Every structure is written in structure tokens, then in C-alpha cells.
Amino acid sequence: xxxxxxxxxxxxxxxxxxxxxxxxxxxxxxxxxxxxxxxxxxxxxxxxxxxxxxxxxxxxxxxxxxxxxxxxxxxxxxxxxxxxxxxxxxxxxxxxxxxxxxxxxxxxxxxxxxxxxxxxxxxxxxxxxxxxxxxxxxxxxxxxxxxxxxxxxxxxxxxxxxxxxxxxxxxxxxxxxxxxxxxxxxxxxxxxxxxxxxxxxxxxxxxxxxxxxxxxxxxxxxxxxxxxxxxxxxxxxxxxxxxxxxxxxxxxxxxxxxxxxxxxxxxxxxxxxxxxxxxxxxxxxxxxxxxxxxxxxxxxxxxxxxxxxxxxxxxxxxxxxxxxxxxxxxxxxxxxxxxxxxxxxxxxxxxxxxxxxxxxxxxxxxxxxx
Amino acid sequence: xxxxxxxxxxxxxxxxxxxxxxxxxxxxxxxxxxxxxxxxxxxxxxxxxxxxxxxxxxxxxxxxxxxxxxxxxxxxxxxxxxxxxxxxxxxxxxxxxxxxxxxxxxxxxxxxxxxxxxxxxxxxxxxxxxxxxxxxxxxxxxxxxxxxxxxxxxxxxxxxxxxxxxxxxxxxxxxxxxxxxxxxxxxxxxxxxxxxxxxxxxxxxxxxxxxxxxxxxxxxxxxxxxxxxxxxxxxxxxxxxxxxxxxxxxxxxxxxxxxxxxxxxxxxxxxxxxxxxxxxxxxxxxxxxxxxxxxxxxxxxxxxxxxxxxxxxxxxxxxxxxxxxxxxxxxxxxxxxxxxxxxxxxxxxxxxxxxxxxxxxxxxxxxxxxxxxxxxxxxxxxxxxxxxxxxxxxxxxxxxxxxxxxxxxxxxxxxxxxxxxxxxxxxxxxxxxxxxxxxxxxxxxxxxxxxxxxxxxxxxxxxxxxxxxxxxxxxxxxxxxxxxxxxxxxxxxxxxxxxxxxxxxxxxxxxxxxxxxxxxxxxxxxxxxxxxxxxxxxxxxxxxxxxxxxxxxxxxxxxxxxxxxxxxxxxxxxxxxxxxxxxxxxxxxxxxxxxxxxxxxxxxxxxxxxxxxxxxxxxxxxxxxx
Numbered sequence: 001x002x003x004x005x006x007x008x009x010x011x012x013x014x015x016x017x018x019x020x021x022x023x024x025x026x027x028x029x030x031x032x033x034x035x036x037x038x039x040x041x042x043x044x045x046x047x048x049x050x051x052x053x054x055x056x057x058x059x060x061x062x063x064x065x066x067x068x069x070x071x072x073x074x075x076x077x078x079x080x081x082x083x084x085x086x087x088x089x090x091x092x093x094x095x096x097x098x099x100x101x102x103x104x105x106x107x108x109x110x111x112x113x114x115x116x117x118x119x120x121x122x123x124x125x126x127x128x129x130x131x132x133x134x135x136x137x138x139x140x141x142x143x144x145x146x147x148x149x150x151x152x153x154x155x156x157x158x159x160x161x162x163x164x165x166x167x168x169x170x171x172x173x174x175x176x177x178x179x180x181x182x183x184x185x186x187x188x189x190x191x192x193x194x195x196x197x198x199x200x201x202x203x204x205x206x207x208x209x210x211x212x213x214x215x216x217x218x219x220x221x222x223x224x225x226x227x228x229x230x231x232x233x234x235x236x237x238x239x240x241x242x243x244x245x246x247x248x249x250x251x252x253x254x255x256x257x258x259x260x261x262x263x264x265x266x267x268x269x270x271x272x273x274x275x276x277x278x279x280x281x282x283x284x285x286x287x288x289x290x291x292x293x294x295x296x297x298x299x300x301x302x303x304x305x306x307x308x309x310x311x312x313x314x315x316x317x318x319x320x321x322x323x324x325x326x327x328x329x330x331x332x333x334x335x336x337x338x339x340x341x342x343x344x345x346x347x348x349x350x351x352x353x354x355x356x357x358x359x360x361x362x363x364x365x366x367x368x369x370x
Numbered sequence: 371x372x373x374x375x376x377x378x379x380x381x382x383x384x385x386x387x388x389x390x391x392x393x394x395x396x397x398x399x400x401x402x403x404x405x406x407x408x409x410x411x412x413x414x415x416x417x418x419x420x421x422x423x424x425x426x427x428x429x430x431x432x433x434x435x436x437x438x439x440x441x442x443x444x445x446x447x448x449x450x451x452x453x454x455x456x457x458x459x460x461x462x463x464x465x466x467x468x469x470x471x472x473x474x475x476x477x478x479x480x481x482x483x484x485x486x487x488x489x490x491x492x493x494x495x496x497x498x499x500x501x502x503x504x505x506x507x508x509x510x511x512x513x514x515x516x517x518x519x520x521x522x523x524x525x526x527x528x529x530x531x532x533x534x535x536x537x538x539x540x541x542x543x544x545x546x547x548x549x550x551x552x553x554x555x556x557x558x559x560x561x562x563x564x565x566x567x568x569x570x571x572x573x574x575x576x577x578x579x580x581x582x583x584x585x586x587x588x589x590x591x592x593x594x595x596x597x598x599x600x601x602x603x604x605x606x607x608x609x610x611x612x613x614x615x616x617x618x619x620x621x622x623x624x625x626x627x628x629x630x631x632x633x634x635x636x637x638x639x640x641x642x643x644x645x646x647x648x649x650x651x652x653x654x655x656x657x658x659x660x661x662x663x664x665x666x667x668x669x670x671x672x673x674x675x676x677x678x679x680x681x682x683x684x685x686x687x688x689x690x691x692x693x694x695x696x697x698x699x700x701x702x703x704x705x706x707x708x709x710x711x712x713x714x715x716x717x718x719x720x721x722x723x724x725x726x727x728x729x730x731x732x733x734x735x736x737x738x739x740x741x742x743x744x745x746x747x748x749x750x751x752x753x754x755x756x757x758x759x760x761x762x763x764x765x766x767x768x769x770x771x772x773x774x775x776x777x778x779x780x781x782x783x784x785x786x787x788x789x790x791x792x793x794x795x796x797x798x799x800x801x802x803x804x805x806x807x808x809x810x811x812x813x814x815x816x817x818x819x820x821x822x823x824x825x826x827x828x829x830x831x832x833x834x835x836x837x838x839x840x841x842x843x844x845x846x847x848x849x850x851x852x853x854x855x856x857x858x859x860x861x862x863x864x865x866x867x868x869x870x871x872x873x874x875x876x877x878x879x880x881x882x883x884x885x886x887x888x889x890x891x892x893x894x895x896x897x898x899x900x901x902x903x904x905x906x907x908x909x910x911x912x913x914x915x916x917x918x919x920x921x922x923x924x925x926x927x928x929x930x931x932x933x934x935x936x937x938x939x940x941x942x943x944x945x946x947x948x949x950x951x952x953x954x955x956x957x958x959x960x961x962x963x964x965x966x967x968x969x970x971x972x973x974x975x976x977x978x979x980x981x982x983x984x985x986x987x988x989x990x991x992x993x994x995x996x
Contacts, residue, residue, distance in 0.1 A: 177388070237424045
């Protein structure tokens with residue numbers, strides 16, 4: 001239970017950093033939707049604020065429970081989320097060629113977001129409990145691979161390449177931090193390279209170009225070759241045209257003309273960059289870096305291995321999403337559907353990530369209790 | 371539990387392992403963000419000016435280049451479907467400044483009212499269209515308009531011409547149902563299919579729909595930089611379009627045309643198959659529609675008249691029309707009876723013109739009866755009483771089993787949408803469908819192809835092709851090969867081969883009887899005879915409503931929808947079959963021998979007159995047209 005002593009140990013700095021990013025995100029969603037609604041505050045902004053509020057409530061609720069309880073329920077949570085993912089193709093609704101959401105009346109739930117947290121929990125439990133600590137061999141990686149594969153395949157089938165990729169990045173990060181023998185790592189890399197090569201030669205090579213293209217478009221509908229090229233140039237122009245100081249709040253022209261695709265979700269960073277320039281972008285990047293460094297500090301101070309592992313999982317989740325999104329918006333990485341943490345419009349993503357922050361706070365404030 | 375002042379993540383682990391890895395994480399994190407910030411600097415400071423200029427007035431626009439849709443050829447390499455250039459007059463309202471004034475001026479130059487264009491502009495203004503995107507004012511304009519717009523560019527700011535391919539079906543209604551049609555992608559399709567955009571063309575029906583993925587190609591586009599007046603300055607980036615694959619059909623355009631002519635004003639269907647492999651040589655459904663109407667954008671009046679027509683011009687009756695097969699079904703019953711040893715070729719049954727069964731008289735079409743007949747005579751003269759008797763001895767479930775072995779009761783699997791499978795009733799089906807037991811009287815109706823039993827013309831063509839090919843059944847197909855930019859391939863539509871699995875003597879008996887249906891003086895299919903060719907066939911006349919009165923009522927006095935359907939199924943030449951034909955005439959108002967056999971005769975006559983030309987010569991011709 002939370003007693004006064006525990007409450008004193010809440011990491012207010014981390015909370016403040018996250019709250020700053022959330023507020024900047026809200027302002028940018030307002031700006032991104034400003035053009036369409038003509039000065040009226042868009043409904044989207046209010047909704048986003050509600051998700052942020054709900055996320056905060058859930059985050060604080062999570063603090064009441066000792067994170068070690070999460071270890072006990074890790075598999076239950078995991079199975080529940082996988083069940084939701086299985087439900088998506090059955091009751092999910094179709095939008096833009098993929099089925100990712102379940103209607104809950106007031107809220108469209110995206111189970112692939114929750115899957116990210118569930119995967120962190122089960123992997124942390126596995127590496128904490130079910131294996132000897134330290135250097136892992138290949139045999140110990142069979143179970144984590146399966147735990148990753150089930151939600152990843154279900155997510156990929158929706159299709160949602162972005163979320164599946166994030167699951168992969170998070171899984172990889174946790175395996176590496178849990179420790180892998182050098183020999184195992186080498187053989188993994190070798191097996192991976194050979195696998196990619198063989199698959200490329202035997203399977204992919206045998207497909208006709210139109211079939212390859214169809215598979216790629218299916219897996220990653222965001223990357224319609226023409227549309228993605230268009231998105232990228234427009235997004236780069238938007239970011240670059242911000243120059244050093246930016247065009248000022250609500251003065252982004254690319255955004256105003258509705259040129260940007262997905263301007264309040266995946267591409268929100270380009271709206272922000274246009275209005276706030278290099279100064280704003282660098283500030284935002286540093287804010288994320290600060291959140292992540294604080295997170296790593298929590299990892300290093302964690303009282304037990306499970307706490308360290310879940311905290312590291314959350315850090316890696318925030319890191320990969322932030323990095324891939326900003327790199328994609330500035331044309332460094334191919335376009336996939338990945339949101340900018342705490343910033344992009346979207347309830348499931350916001351709540352998932354705030355719950356993640358809840359995990360960090362939880363691990364942090366219980367580092368002195370035994 | 372560990373109680374040291376700085377607890378290690380795990381005391382069992384080498385103390386520096388986890389920490390070292392954490393240190394690496396911090397380094398990776400720092401590097402990643404330094405990398406991002408460097409990228410921001412590059413885009414926003416080093417190249418900032420360039421991007422700022424490009425962002426003003428939206429200097430960068432996307433110009434879509436639609437891929438040319440694949441062409442469609444017949445088996446001889448004759449072009450059936452192509453794309454012709456069409457010009458649309460478009461306007462970018464933001465460049466026009468005063469769109470309504472410009473429109474007014476345009477109307478003046480063209481001497482016409484542009485009410486549609488005004489509507490299009492208003493609709494575009496009301497929608498959440500991205501600015502600087504074209505609004506189509508007029509589609510597919512004529513030469514004069516073209517010249518007028520082109521020469522008055524200065525006075526028409528924001529107005530330009532956009533060239534685009536339009537689908538053109540060279541022979542209008544010919545093979546319309548097989549070819550299908552294209553149209554503008556619908557909102558529902560946009561949601562379901564990735565990679566499409568508003569205004570794209572998509573296959574809506576028939577081959578155009580089924581082979582959409584191959585025909586469509588990949589659209590390309592250009593990122594162009596424009597000046598303040600919307601004029602193109604330079605191309606920033608380009609995604610070249612990839613044309614769609616050309617499709618070569620097994621269809622013979624000449625035979626198709628002959629079959630359509632042979633049908634005249636009748637409604638119904640003709641299907642011609644190659645019994646060796648199930649290739650479709652012709653597929654007719656009447657009445658037909660003109661797919662060109664859809665390609666240019668069908669008007670709501672045209673659409674209404676097509677969809678409300680009681681003759682269903684939009685349905686492909688070859689595979690969607692389900693009709694009682696009538697006496698053509700006797701082929702199934704005869705096969706079953708011989709194979710199950712219910713009869714032998716010498717078994718004679720007396721036909722007195724009707725059979726009293728239960729509380730009802732089951733009539734033979736021949737009022738006076740056929741007298742004592744064996745199987746051969748019963749098929750040749752299409753004696754109903756013989757088959758009532760044989761059917762009764764076989765029982766419904768055995769008949770149904772053989773019907774399914776002939777491919778009835780299930781879709782053939784031809785690569786087209788909306789195919790129906792017909793109905794082959796048996797005791798289980800009746801129980802499930804009606805919750806009632808099977809009455810043995812119903813078996814009598816089924817034995818002569820009446821009652822619950824229905825089949826599509828395509829199924830019947832496949833059935834007669836099976837008889838011709840010695841019992842081998844293929845999945846009908848109509849694409850010979852696909853000629854894609856990256857190479858020619860034969861489409862992977864699996865040829866599902868099935869076998870009838872009966873003694874060869876059984877099929878020989880049936881084949882010989884079918885020959886005499888056409889070739890003997892007593893045959894009901896004499897009108898299908900072709901000079902110098904041995905033709906085999908079977909007539910069928912199927913009742914639409916059960917008439918309590920004499921069956922020999924004057925059909926022409928009945929309302930259309932109560933008149934009999936006429937069937938004729940045929941293969942030729944006997945001995946070395948090359949073609950299998952099924953013809954169905956809806957509500958023909960006459961028997962199969964009188965109405966459908968002459969149609970098949972014309973189809974066969976055309977085929978054998980033109981078959982001298984070797985079929986394979988299409989290959990080179992087709993190559994030349996690419």
C-alpha cells in the first residue's frame with residue numbers, strides 16, 4: 001500500500017518531464033487540427049486531453065500496487081491481451097485497408113498498443129524467474145521468441161507493421177540487457193543473416209515483382225510507394241521550412257494547407273517542427289533524452305531484477321518509438337505507422353505509454369522497501 | 371533479499387555485467403539523439419532556406435501518372451480491350467483565383483452551359499479536398515474543346531488539360547459478361563483495399579475484377595515544383611508507373627461472335643469449352659450490356675435501366691443462371707443406371723405415353739408413347755417414361771451421387787465471381803432444406819431433370835465436355851497466359867481435374883446414344899447436324915411451372931415467364947472431340963431440339979469452318995502488339 005513514505009519517493013522530475021511533453025503534444029494537436037476547424041478548438045484536442053487525464057489516473061492507480069504483483073499476473077495479462085488481438089480480426093473495424101481497432105462505444109481500443117506492455121511484463125518475468133541470470137544461451141531464447149512471435153504475428157496480420165516492429169525492438173532490447181553469451185549473439189547474428197539470405201533467395205526471389213509489391217503494400221499500407229514518397233518530401237519540407245526559430249505557433253503553412261498526411265498522428269512531429277524550428281526540435285529531443293536517462297537511472301537503482309527489467313522494457317519502448325518516429329518524419333527511415341510517444345493523437349497509445357511511466361515510477365519509489 | 375546499500379539488479383550475476391550493458395544503453399541513447407539533432411540541423415539550418423521557399427505557395431505538388439491498364443487479347447492475338455487516350459478539362463481553383471469567372475469565360479469559349487462543371491466546383495469546395503488538387507470539370511472532351519482550352523491558356527488561369535487512359539471495349543457487347551467492366555473506385559473499396567485513391571479506376575465485374583491485380587499495374591507520379599501561377603518548373607522526384615499485364619484469353623473472338631449471332635434475339639447462354647483442358651472458347655450471356663458505358667462513367671438513368679431490366683442484362687447467365695436441366699440430365703441417369711447395373715443395354719421398358727405413380731400421372735413428352743424401348747432408343751427419342759422407371763429403381767441418393775461426380779451441384783471454380791452451383795437434391799438436402807422426407811414421386815421428376823434439380827449452362831457444358839473427354843473433368847478457365855512487363859507467365863489457376871470413375875463401356879454406350887440423338891432419323895437433335903462432321907448431343911426442354919394440364923399446351927400462348935427453357939448440349943466430332951457446347955434459351959417457347967439445337971448447329975458450323983487455321987499462330991501476333 002502507498003504510505004506517506006512511499007509517496008515521498010514519487011519521481012516528480014520524471015513526471016514533470018513527461019507532463020511537459022504531453023502539453024507540447026496537446027498544443028501541437030490543436031495546431032494540426034486548427035486549419036480544419038477554423039479556430040474552434042477541435043474535438044480531437046479535448047479527446048486527447050481526456051486520454052491524457054485518464055492515462056494519469058491509471059498511472060497513479062498503478063502506483064498503489066507493488067510492481068512485484070505484476071510479475072505474478074504477467075501471464076494473465078499477456079493472455080488477456082493476446083485474446084484481444086485474436087478478437088481484432090473478428091470484431092475489429094476496417095480503416096485504410098487494415099483492421100486494428102475494437103469499438104468500445106466511447107473509445108476505439110487498439111490492442112496492439114497494450115501488447116507492448118504485456119510483452120515487457122512476460123519477458124521480464126521470464127528472464128527474472130525462469131532462467132539462470134547472466135549470460136543466456138540460445139536454448140533459453142526459445143520461450144522469449146515464442147512470447148514475442150504470438151502478438152507480433154497477430155499484429156502483423158492486421159496489418160500493422162509499425163507496432164509489430166516496435167514489439168521486435170523491445171524484445172531485442174530486453175534480450176540484450178538480460179545478457180547473452182557472446183557466442184550466442186554471434187550465432188544469432190549469423191543465423192539471422194543466413195536466414196534473411198535464404199529467405200531472400202528461395203522465397204522472395206521466386207515471387208513475381210507484383211507479388212512482392214502486393215505483400216509490401218499489405219504489410220505496410222502507410223508506405224504506398226507514391227504516397228510515402230509524397231509524404232516524405234512534404235514532411236521534410238515542413239520540418240526544414242521551420243528553420244532555426246520556427247514559423248510560430250499556428251503559423252505552419254504546410255499544415256494549414258492540409259498537405260501533411262496523418263498530421264495529428266504519425267506525422268505530428270513535422271507540424272511541431274515547422275512551427276517551432278530547430279530550437280523546438282532540439283528541445284523536444286532533449287526532453288525525450290532526459291526522460292530516457294532518468295528511466296535508465298531507475299533501472300540501475302531498481303531493487304530487484306524484475307523491476308530493473310520492466311523499467312528497461314518501458315525505456316526501450318519509449319526510445320524506439322520516439323527515435324523511429326522522428327527519424328521517419330525527417331526522412332531517415334522508411335515510413336511505418338509508429339506514433340511519437342506522449343505526443344501523437346491516439347488514446348490507446350497515450351494510455352499505454354502513461355501506464356509505462358507508471359511502471360517506471362512504481363519501480364523507482366519502491367527501491368527502498370523490502 | 372539483498373540488503374546492501376546499492377542493491378544490484380541481481381546478486382547472483384557478475385556484478386559488472388548488467389551495469390556494463392546499461393552503460394552501453396546510455397551510449398546508444400546519446401548517439402541516437404545526437405544523430406537526430408544533427409539531422410534537424412541539416413534540414414532546418416543548412417537546407418532551411420530551400421525548404422522555406424518550397425513551403426511558400428505550396429511550390430511542390432504531386433502529379434499522378436496512372437499506369438496503363440493491361441490489354442486483353444483473344445486466343446488468336448486479336449485485341450479485345452484497350453485503352454484510348456481521353457482528355458479531361460481540369461481546374462486548380464487556388465490557381466484560378468476567381469474560379470467562377472474563369473468558368474464563365476470557359477463556357478463562353480465553348481458556347482455551352484457548364485452546369486456540371488459548376489456543380490463539380492461547388493462539391494469540391496464543400497468537401498475536405500486537399501488544396502491545389504485538380505477538380506475535373508469535363509471528362510473525355512472532344513477535339514474542339516481541346517483546341518479551345520489549349521489556345522486560350524492565358525485567359526483561363528488554373529485550367530488545364532489532363533490526359534488519361536480510358537478503357538475501351540472494341541467490340542461493345544461482345545463477351546461483355548466475361549470481360550466485365552471497370553469503374554471509379556468506391557468508398558467501400560477504398561476502405562477495404564490498400565493502395566487505391568479517390569478517382570482511381572478499378573475492375574468492377576468479370577475478368578476486369580478477377581484479374582484486377584494483374585491488369586492494374588502500378589501508378590506512378592511526379593513531385594513537381596511549380597511557380598506562383600501553378601506552372602511546372604522542375605521535377606523533384608519521380609516514381610515511374612508500371613503498366614499492367616496484358617492478358618491473353620483462350621476465347622476465340624470469331625467463335626464468340628458467331629455464338630452471339632446464333633442466339634439472335636433469344637435470352638440465355640452459350641458456353642463452348644475445349645474438352646481437353648476446360649478452356650473456354652466462347653461464353654455468351656444474353657441480353658448483354660455495353661461495358662463502354664461503365665468505362666466512361668455510367669449515368670444514373672443508364673444504371674437504373676440496366677439493373678431494373680427484367681431480362682437481367684448484367685448477370686452472366688452462363689454461371690449465374692440456374693435452370694432445371696430437363697432431359698439433358700438423362701445423361702447422368704443413364705450413366706448411373708448402366709454403372710449400377712440397374713439395366714443393361716438390352717433392357718427394354720414399355721412407354722405408353724405416361725406412367726401412373728402414386729396418385730399422379732407422369733407423362734412422356736410423346737403423347738402416344740415410345741412403345742418398348744432400350745436405353746439407346748430412350749436417349750435418342752428422349753423417352754421420359756423409361757427414365758421415370760430407371761430413376762425410380764436407382765433412387766434419389768444414387769442419382770445425386772452421379773450428378774455430383776459429373777460436377778453438378780457445386781460451382782465449377784472458373785476464376786470469376788458470383789458463380790452459382792445449382793442444386794442436386796437428395797434425401798439429406800430435402801430434410802435440411804424443408805424438414806421433410808423425400809417423396810419417391812419426386813425422384814421421377816429428378817430423373818428427367820425437373821423438380822428441385824438445377825444447373826448452370828457452364829456446368830452443363832462441363833458435363834458434356836466430360837462425356838466427350840472420356841470422363842475427365844477440368845476446371846473451366848479462360849486465361850491462356852499473362853504477359854507482364856517482367857515476363858510471360860501462365861496463371862496459376864490450379865487445374866482441378868476430377869474423374870467420373872465409370873467403366874469405359876458405360877461411357878461408350880452413352881456417347882453412342884448421344885451421337886444418334888443428332889445423327890439418326892429418330893433423334894431429337896437432328897437440327898444440330900453439321901455437314902461432314904459427326905455431332906453428338908442431347909436435347910432438353912425444362913418446364914418452368916408445373917402445368918396441371920396437358921404438357922402439349924401451345925407455348926406461345928403462355929406469358930413469357932411461364933414458357934419452357936430449351937437446352938442443347940453437344941460435342942463434336944464424335945470419336946475425336948474438339949469442342950463441347952451447351953446452349954440454354956430462357957423461356958424459348960419451344961423444345962430443345964427446335965430452339966437450342968439450331969443455335970449449337972451454327973456455333974459448330976462456324977467452328978469447323980474456321981478450325982483449319984492452326985490455333986497456335988496467335989503467339990507471334992500477340993508478341994508483335996506489345
